[in-house]
Amino acid sequence: MTEQTDISSFEDDGSGEADADSDPDPESEPGENPYLSDPDTEFEPVAALDAEAAREQAALLREAVRYHDHRYYVRADPEIGDRAYDALFSRLRELEDAFDLDTDGSPTGRVGGEPVEEFETVEHVAPMRSIDSSGEEAEVREFADRVERAVGEQAFVCEPKFDGVSVEVVYEDGKYERAVTRGDGTEGDDVTRNVRTIASVPERLRGDHPDFLAVRGEVFMPRDAFNAYNRERVERGEEPFANPRNATAGTIRQQDPAVVAERPMDCFFFEALAGADFDTQWERHATLPEWGLQVNDEVERVADIDGAIAYRNAMLDRRDDLDYEIDGVVVKVDDRDACEELGATARAPRWAFAYKFPARTEETTVRDIAVQVGRTGRLTPVALLDPVEVGGVTVSRASLHNPDQIRDLDVNVGDRVSVQRAGDVIPYVDAVVEKDSEGHFAFPDRCPVCDSAVEHDGPLAFCTGGLACDAQLQRAVEHYASRDALDIEGLGEKSVGQLMEAGLLTGLPDLYTLDRDAVAELEGWGETSADKLVAAVEASREPDLADFLVAIGVPEVGPTVARDLARAFGTFEAVRAASREELESVDGIGEVVANEIREFFDSERNEAVIAGLLDHVSPRETEVETGDALAGLTFVFTGSLPGMTRGDAQELVERHGANATSSVSGNTDYLVAGENPGASKTADAEENDVPVLDGAGFRELLADRGVETDGENGG
Structure with missing residues (x-):
């Protein structure tokens, strides 16, 4: 049964009209209801019915759906197939909509209702105790x-x-x-x-x-x-x-x-x-x-x-x-x-x-293998497992890395495998301990999300659909709006999915032409939410260069590398035009990263997306001059600094010779803690006797060292 419906009562009094409140014998003969045994699902057009005929047919359909639900769920003995059942259910919903019929207690009420803001607390009729x-x-x-x-x-x-x-x-x-x-x-x-x-x-x-x-x-x-369900989620990224x-x-x-x-x-x-x-x-x-x-x-x-x-x-x-x-x-x-x-x-x-039962060991069974489509189009096979405890953590998925790994392991659905955790974090399939399948999993030659061809680069596989692939587009938009990128509030997984489903977002540049009224009409939105989203997108039209480099998803370019590139080249056009040799001359960028960056900008597909974005976005130029006023110091930033983004602060100290790292250690000189700082970083600072500065203290330190902060960067 593919529709969510109810299991309720059925009775026919011989008149052909159903009594929804009666209590039938499930073993009784179906009577005269035509939708019970071998139902005819070729219905006459709704327009051909009058209101009375529609009510009578709907009553029979409600009874039939309840009857078939009981046969399916309680007795585990269905009388009709899923396709016939779905036809009965759809006809019932069609009649209720067309004739505005009362749906109180109808099976169609199973499809949901209005969202709730919060759950009320209700006292139980009788205690619901635990069990020793x-x-x-x-x-x-x-x-x-x-x-x-x-x-x-x-x-x-x-x-x-x-x-x-x-x-x-x-x-x-x-x-x-x-x-x-x-x-x-x-x-x-x-x-x-x-x-x-x-x-x-x-x-x-x-x-x-x-x-x-x-x-x-x-x-x-x-x-x-x-x-x-997990397979679908994995494939969507x-x-x-x-x-x-x-x-x-x-x-x-x-x-x-x-x-x-x-x-x-x-x-x-x-x-x-x-x-x-x-x-x-x-x-x-x-x-x-x-x-x-x-x-x-x-x-x-x-x-x-x-x-x-x-x-x-x-x-x-x-x-x-x-x-x-x-x-x-x-x-x-x-x-x-x-x-x-x-x-x-x-x-x-x-x-x-x-x-x-005893806790499961590190051996378990592969129930399915899904192929996840990442933001860059890379296809990663993932084993979906019977839950197993590995190092004190319950694991139900594990990486299979790439097609070569699948062949080397000779792993397939149904095999019993051992699971390990790399660095005590990422679970992966270590070996097949009991072969219960034929051969190994056949890696797809088409993308499981958009059906584009799959290309192989050494041991890795990639979807060629680019941003035409919904999985890549959704992840790309979420990444573009993330805190490490352009920090556009209101563009999370659910909202991006809604915008894509409504046809309002078919590519990254569409963010800057969103129809405010169309957004406001989406479920769960409204005018205030739509205004906030449009305003947040508008505020991202002149981003910091380093943030923009992170946002467009250049491989291997996180916040630190992005700041290095911005300081080295100053403008987006200079970064985009830089040769491999010029890229390798930047501290911290080696041959592999330089090749990744160059291939990204040489891609015609990426060039088209970037050109569309640059019609709406103007990345700010970065000062390339550096000083040594903060040379030898190491900073870690947490929380929100008033008037200054965390990226701005990191870029500022690095431009004057300091290091900006992401975690506190004994080598850290200062933790700069703004509003809502991370508890773990604050605790690490205390443990390592690292001085903690608030926003005012940070600016005072800069002033003492002769570092000026302009209006743009919140000085």
Whole structure:
């Protein structure tokens, strides 16, 4: 099912009209609703219907969508294919839009809603307690001994311990009322609109349900869907989620329900918090699906703790075969009267215990291989892994470096690999330890984002699409606007994506011709935000030369090299025209960097982009004279200096013989700390006894050394 819809009730009274509030038997015959078995999806034009006919057809379609949702999510026995289902859903939405039909409780409500500014805090109907846990068998047996001493020998119900986000979901008169995160166990965030978009959370209960029901569920992102979603993010050049739980937690707290609706979320229900009494845990497990609530089919009832331990060991062996992450199993006393007698502590029930799995080793399975398109067009293969702990950090992706590395490792999807972290930071695949695939991953000869041809330069591969490639363009714009470049506020990942999707941004020069009114109409913007963005772009028309060199993405040219180039050549035209030999004459620039710079400016594709930018941008000339008033001193800058950018300050001290570095050490003479300084640099200065200057102190030092600051640079 590709649309996000609801699992609710279906009943047909024989008249052909549906009762949306009725509670059908899911095993009953479909009756006269034509959209249940082998539906005809060739619909007559909407214009041919009158309002009454549209209402009747919409009612039947709503029933049908709910019926098929129940078959798909709860019974795992779909009756129609995805294409037919999508046609029914689309027709329903078309009718509701065309005839302005009331959509309260309709499956189409699953596609999202208006964004919220912040989540309200809501008190739970009943406490959502934690569970005592251990990875040691002895402690699990001790739990069973405590139970037996208190209430006698007991049977247990064993469930997978899902690694997702717990929510309380409340139904009143069978209708979905609200959803709240676990929070501190007493109250949590109101995520009603976000959870409503999850297809396996029913909008209405089925069968003989209670008038009021509060249930506990675990929202999660299925592993296959997580890998596919991460693959898309990697290919777009975006940072992937670390693991399915992080993806779930980040999604469920999105302020825009439409974003949640687009992500592949699911939910298992496993506890009735209020409104329903059961004699046993097993009865609860069997009853929730009768009300339309999805439960996990791996739950088992065992006679004793030996059976529970065997269940845990079996699930440990099977965990990699499941389409969801689990980090152990939960063992619950089956008899509910015994549970009541056992009671609970302030934080956990005494009738349940979590038997945890051991941490994963540095060996794991490659679930997918994605090819990431970087800002310069370089294609980097990335292995998407079952999460594994490496050096105390959970890793779910690792670099494969380049096509040659893939061939050398002979690695492919499905292989078991060892993972290391380079310099304790960047994870990479070290070796294939168990070959479970045929051959190695076939590196693409077309860009996965724009379908342009791929060119190889030694071991490296590049997309030839340039800024016609959305991945390169998005990253290029984000880089152009970043703090180290032109520092254009308001151009982050999300906003750049919106501008591109709306067709307002097809190249870097388009930043300077943005239609303010069109920007204001984008979702989440408005006139004030649009004015701020346009003003920020306008303020970048006369950038510092070094900042501009960084912004256009010259390879190997970061802030330090850019300042060296600016001081050496003075103007952008001089830098652009410099020969390899002239570039190599600049301190700190060797043959490799000089070649990269020269090839960048010789590229016809880059020349076209630069020419377009220079129609709007005039980089400021840099003074090339240098002095020695600050010779021998080393400065580090942090925070915002009044009237002076950090780049200006660094360029100023370097022009007078000092060094400007990015990190504090024992060799640092001064840390210049403006507003909102970095805590780590301040702490490092204290540890190394480095004097800290504020903006006024910095200017006083310059004045004492005979260094003048002009108005442009904030003196």
